[in-house]
Amino acid sequence: MTDEQMRLRYAGTCRLCSNSLPAGTTAIYERTTRTTRCLECTSPEPNPAASAAVSAAPAGAPATSSPVATPPPSERIVGDALRRRPPAAAVITETLRVQATAPPRSGVARLFGLTPLSRASQSWYVGAIGELEVANVLDRLGAGWRVVHAIPVGSAGSDIDHVVVGPGGVFTLNTKYHEGQSVWVASKRVLVAGQRTDHLRNARHEARRAAKLLTQAVHRPVEVRPIIAIVAARQVTFKERPTDVSVLRSAQLARWLHRQPTVFSSEDIDGLARAISDPQTWGTITPAEPDLVAFATLRESVAAARRRRRGWGAGILALPVVGIAVFQLGPF
Incomplete structure (x- = not known):
């Protein structure tokens, strides 16, 4: 079965005539396209068995218990x-x-x-x-x-x-x-x-x-x-x-x-x-892609500078230790 007559839990739009379908409206849910159409519109590929099944989903039913009424892909999902x-x-x-x-x-x-x-x-x-x-x-x-x-x-x-x-x-x-x-x-x-x-x-x-x-x-x-x-x-x-x-x-x-x-x-x-x-x-257009190569280069430069600073810091901390060792060893 590809189509099912049902009472909509949420408002939707008929994919054929674009008329609004308020919540509670009885409409046809097309499983193959996951869209809805009103009873006045006939499907391009009618399914005689579709009208035999009627689903009256209670208003308080969980969100996963009935199909979601969504506008047609041609109107909403452009990419x-x-x-x-x-x-x-x-x-x-x-x-x-x-x-x-x-x-x-x-x-x-x-x-x-x-x-x-x-x-x-x-x-x-x-x-x-x-x-x-x-x-x-x-x-x-x-x-x-x-x-x-x-x-x-x-x-x-x-x-x-x-x-x-x-x-x-x-x-x-x-x-x-x-x-x-x-x-x-x-x-x-x-x-x-x-x-x-x-x-x-x-x-x-x-x-x-x-x-x-x-x-x-x-x-x-x-x-x-x-x-x-x-x-x-x-x-x-x-x-x-x-x-x-x-x-x-x-x-x-x-x-x-x-x-x-x-x-x-x-x-x-x-x-x-x-x-x-x-x-x-x-409400936007897809912006240009960032220059990931340039950012990776910058990131490596930042990391290299940090390593160099840490190297200088470790060297400075080691100076007292070296001084003590030289003092203990005496002149060469």
Whole structure:
């Protein structure tokens, strides 16, 4: 059986005439295309047995108990370009743009391991490193999970670091790289090295915006839960956990996501993943790809400078030991 007459749990759209189908409307669900059509429209490939089956799904039934009414692919799913978007794409692009204006290091600066990063590009660079680390964790979630990185939203240049959909729901992740810092978390505030941040407010706004856009895209309510992923912090202290935002170290992400109660079927996950991967969902076009080769070169230069600084530091610390040894040995 490919078609089924049923009462819709959620509002949808007829794929043939584009008329709206309010929740509770009796319509035809086409299993082969996973779309709906109204009773007034006949299928291009009629199935006489379809009208024999009528499903009256109760309004309070679980989301996985009945098919999801979605608009036709020709109207909504125009591509999945964002699925292939590399993590940290936006911040990598901005890092390279800002770094391009930095003056070259002198020979002395290179000798002593001065970082090649300018002050302006430093924050963009560490942001990219944080997003790449979180992406490595998310990309190992396994079967049943879909992850899209660096999603541009609207036309003002904002983006979402990561969107994850899986059995446990839909999540937006806001990555925060705080290397060596102490992070203090309360219900209404996150402090980093004693300084107030807007982490909670931004995470809430991001999730609400994503929920609104995804709801419009799939024509049914979509709840999106915000996560703040803390990377490289020396210490994370919780005075009181926020009720609506999950604050986690990056190393905790996979386990936490896998432990969430199941709310979506595989069909729900596939449909939402297509919407998340579609630039039209977010009201944007797919931006140009970042220069990953140039960023890898910059990253190696930063790492080399750090190694050189550590080498100088180790040498300086060793000087007293060498002096003591020479004194004990006496003159040659």
